[in-house]
Amino acid sequence: MGAITAAGLPALLPAAGLMHDPGAAGRFGEYGGRYVPEALIPACAEVEEAFREAWADAGFRRDLDRLLTVYAGRPTPVTPAWNLSTELGVSVLLKREDLAHTGSHKINNVLGQALLARRMGRTRLLAETGAGQHGVATATAAALLGLRATVFMGGKDMARQALNVHRMRLLGAEVVEVTSGSRTLKDATSEAMRHWVTCADEAYYCLGSVMGPHPYPWMVREFQRVIGDEARAQCAAELPAAIPDYVVACVGGGSNAAGTFAGFAGTPAKLIGVEAAGGAAISGGKVAVLHGHRSYAIQDEHGQILEAESVAAGLDYPGIGPEHAHLHDLGRARYVTVTDGEVIDAVRRLARSEGILPALESAHAVAWVLRAARDGELPPGATVLITLSGRGDKDTNTLMEIP
Amino acid sequence: MTTTTVRGVAVGPHLRERRDAGRGLLVPYVTGGISADWTDHLRAYADAGADAIEIGLPFSDPMIDGPTVQEASERALHRGATVRGILADLREVSLPVPLIVMTYYHLVAREGHARFCAALAEAGVRGLIVPDLPLEELGELEQAAAAAEVDLVLVAAPSGSPSRLREVAARSRGFVYAMTAMVTTGERAELPASAGEFAARLKPHGDLPVLLGFGISTPEHAVAGARAADGVVVASALMRRLLDGATPEELGAQVRALRDALDATSG
Numbered sequence: 001m002g003a004i005t006a007a008g009l010p011a012l013l014p015a016a017g018l019m020h021d022p023g024a025a026g027r028f029g030e031y032g033g034r035y036v037p038e039a040l041i042p043a044c045a046e047v048e049e050a051f052r053e054a055w056a057d058a059g060f061r062r063d064l065d066r067l068l069t070v071y072a073g074r075p076t077p078v079t080p081a082w083n084l085s086t087e088l089g090v091s092v093l094l095k096r097e098d099l100a101h102t103g104s105h106k107i108n109n110v111l112g113q114a115l116l117a118r119r120m121g122r123t124r125l126l127a128e129t130g131a132g133q134h135g136v137a138t139a140t141a142a143a144l145l146g147l148r149a150t151v152f153m154g155g156k157d158m159a160r161q162a163l164n165v166h167r168m169r170l171l172g173a174e175v176v177e178v179t180s181g182s183r184t185l186k187d188a189t190s191e192a193m194r195h196w197v198t199c200a201d202e203a204y205y206c207l208g209s210v211m212g213p214h215p216y217p218w219m220v221r222e223f224q225r226v227i228g229d230e231a232r233a234q235c236a237a238e239l240p241a242a243i244p245d246y247v248v249a250c251v252g253g254g255s256n257a258a259g260t261f262a263g264f265a266g267t268p269a270k271l272i273g274v275e276a277a278g279g280a281a282i283s284g285g286k287v288a289v290l291h292g293h294r295s296y297a298i299q300d301e302h303g304q305i306l307e308a309e310s311v312a313a314g315l316d317y318p319g320i321g322p323e324h325a326h327l328h329d330l331g332r333a334r335y336v337t338v339t340d341g342e343v344i345d346a347v348r349r350l351a352r353s354e355g356i357l358p359a360l361e362s363a364h365a366v367a368w369v370l371r372a373a374r375d376g377e378l379p380p381g382a383t384v385l386i387t388l389s390g391r392g393d394k395d396t397n398t399l400m401e402i403p
Numbered sequence: 404m405t406t407t408t409v410r411g412v413a414v415g416p417h418l419r420e421r422r423d424a425g426r427g428l429l430v431p432y433v434t435g436g437i438s439a440d441w442t443d444h445l446r447a448y449a450d451a452g453a454d455a456i457e458i459g460l461p462f463s464d465p466m467i468d469g470p471t472v473q474e475a476s477e478r479a480l481h482r483g484a485t486v487r488g489i490l491a492d493l494r495e496v497s498l499p500v501p502l503i504v505m506t507y508y509h510l511v512a513r514e515g516h517a518r519f520c521a522a523l524a525e526a527g528v529r530g531l532i533v534p535d536l537p538l539e540e541l542g543e544l545e546q547a548a549a550a551a552e553v554d555l556v557l558v559a560a561p562s563g564s565p566s567r568l569r570e571v572a573a574r575s576r577g578f579v580y581a582m583t584a585m586v587t588t589g590e591r592a593e594l595p596a597s598a599g600e601f602a603a604r605l606k607p608h609g610d611l612p613v614l615l616g617f618g619i620s621t622p623e624h625a626v627a628g629a630r631a632a633d634g635v636v637v638a639s640a641l642m643r644r645l646l647d648g649a650t651p652e653e654l655g656a657q658v659r660a661l662r663d664a665l666d667a668t669s670g
């Protein structure tokens with residue numbers, strides 16, 4: 001447990017240096033940076049300048065808040081998982097990003113970036129997508145704001161997330177199949193960046209997670225911090241101790257986790273990021289420069305980046321956002337892994353116990369809590385906030401194929 | 404500082420001398436380790452009149468490369484190509500023209516800047532291009548390369564501001580690599596007129612040769628490129644043929660055709 005003040009309330013740890021503005025160089029400790037070709041430097045610099053200006057502009061904040069409220073359905077509730085809590089002997093709260101418009105947290109970031117793109121005079125959004133949730137959110141915001149959208153998606157993911165491919169097309173987006181390499185999120189990201197080189201003057205690259213060159217890891221975290229800020233206030237109303245003992249989120253690139261952690265980095269809550277065992281950048285990887293930033297990634301003994309392997313397309317990624325690498329090095333957050341089998345069990349368990357069908361990605365966070373409660377790592381009576389990053393409708397095909 | 408041996412032909416003086424003699428510079432590319440006999444391509448290129456040779460150290464995620472170089476990189480990695488293996492192969496050859504390695508920053512950083520550059524110099528490689536390392540992140544590698552007597556060649560992009568292009572030209576060594584357009588590598592039907600204008604904007608910034616690359620596919624492109632700049636780099640047009648089965652002799656003939664076209668119009 002964290003420090004307890006005389007009044008019995010958890011003291012806030014100094015937030016200084018944690019989840020802050022990473023400065024002009026975009027550094028989180030030794031991680032982050034802007035490792036892109038010279039060709040893309042002006043585009044990155046322009047996005048940074050525009051974001052700094054917009055984020056300091058009350059008018060921009062007001063427009064975004066209004067969209068988040070009347071369009072995306074924020075604030076999303078925190079739901080006590082009553083039945084599961086009783087079964088596990090710990091108090092589980094669910095931050096319900098699955099209830100946000102389009103079915104995941106991705107909309108928070110996309111509305112922010114799409115408003116920024118429009119403010120910058122861009123007419124088209126580019127995006128990469130794994131599970132298709134970021135692609136759907138991008139297609140949605142583009143439709144709303146009168147922009148065009150081009151979404152790059154690996155061929156393997158187009159097959160297993162076919163529902164989201166159809167949704168994107170219905171929303172008017174162009175979906176480009178990526179056939180190189182792993183045919184998943186890694187290669188979709190590479191291809192989106194290549195395409196960006198050819199059209200940076202007209203198109204805005206709407207990156208889907210806390211990765212890529214500066215300012216994206218920081219900007220996406222700021223657009224997602226609404227999850228953590230809301231949850232912090234909701235926990236204060238829901239929990240006698242105001243702050244949960246554990247805050248748990250799944251990590252692909254790490255945007256729902258970063259947004260959640262941002263609300264709790266200055267509290268005594270233990271922060272847990274859950275990666276897929278087959279794409280465990282921190283548990284199984286080494287320092288790498290990939291997709292525009294320095295962080296961790298899984299790689300072979302010669303430094304070639306390995307392909308991830310996860311049942312959850314959104315976590316099927318060999319790297320992780322740079323700020324997570326920093327939080328890991330500092331010991332402020334812990335990164336753990338769960339297997340595909342545990343994830344499938346967690347989907348079924350949450351569906352049966354609470355009537356909530358989580359996305360395979362989100363079920364990673366649930367799976368770790370199930371294991372930690374069983375192992376006794378979570379002491380009886382502990383309070384746990386899980387960010388449920390998205391809903392599982394998109395995964396019903398995958399789940400139907402698993403006996 | 405360096406106790407290692409430095410082999411190979413230095414890039415800058417060699418290219419400058421040839422440029423000053425009125426020659427249109429020609430730098431063909433090959434992906435290292437793409438076949439068992441891949442170093443035969445180097446000999447064929449040199450015999451066919453290459454002024455320097457660019458060698459790609461394949462990386463799993465080549466972010467500025469189009470389909471052809473991606474495919475070439477994948478094939479080389481499939482064959483088990485590694486940085487060490489490619490440099491070991493290079494230690495076995497001796498060529499009368501400079502060798503320049505092109506690779507991505509991850510493969511450099513994981514080895515350590517100084518160790519990586521020293522290993523290049525020992526293998527006879529005297530130039531290095533790292534396309535995903537912009538000016539802001541250059542510092543350490545710039546020093547390590549200079550200490551190892553390896554020319555760190557910088558890429559100038561048409562999107563760069565005048566002050567940025569001035570700095571790229573000032574900090575580049577060996578030559579300035581000018582992108583023909585805002586594109587990834589890959590064959591193209593046309594060389595845009597803006598490529599020549601871009602080269603003309605870069606040349607007054609210094610005395611380094613300026614070479615146009617990205618999409619130079621035909622002798623006509625090479626001639627137009629060398630007229631506006633000081634020469635050209637040719638990659639995908641050669642690698643496409645190599646992937647389709649061309650032998651070192653056949654690729655040598657393709658380089659010879661480029662050379663002849665350049666020679667017919669220069670001087």
Ligand SMILES: Cc1ncc(COP(=O)(O)O)c(C=O)c1O
Pocket residue numbers: 104105130131132133134208209210250251252253254255256257313314315359361362389390391
């Ligand atoms: C529901 C859901 N959760 C999580 C993720 C992973 O992204 P991140 O780690 O950026 O939150 C995705 C990505 O597609 C997703 O769709």
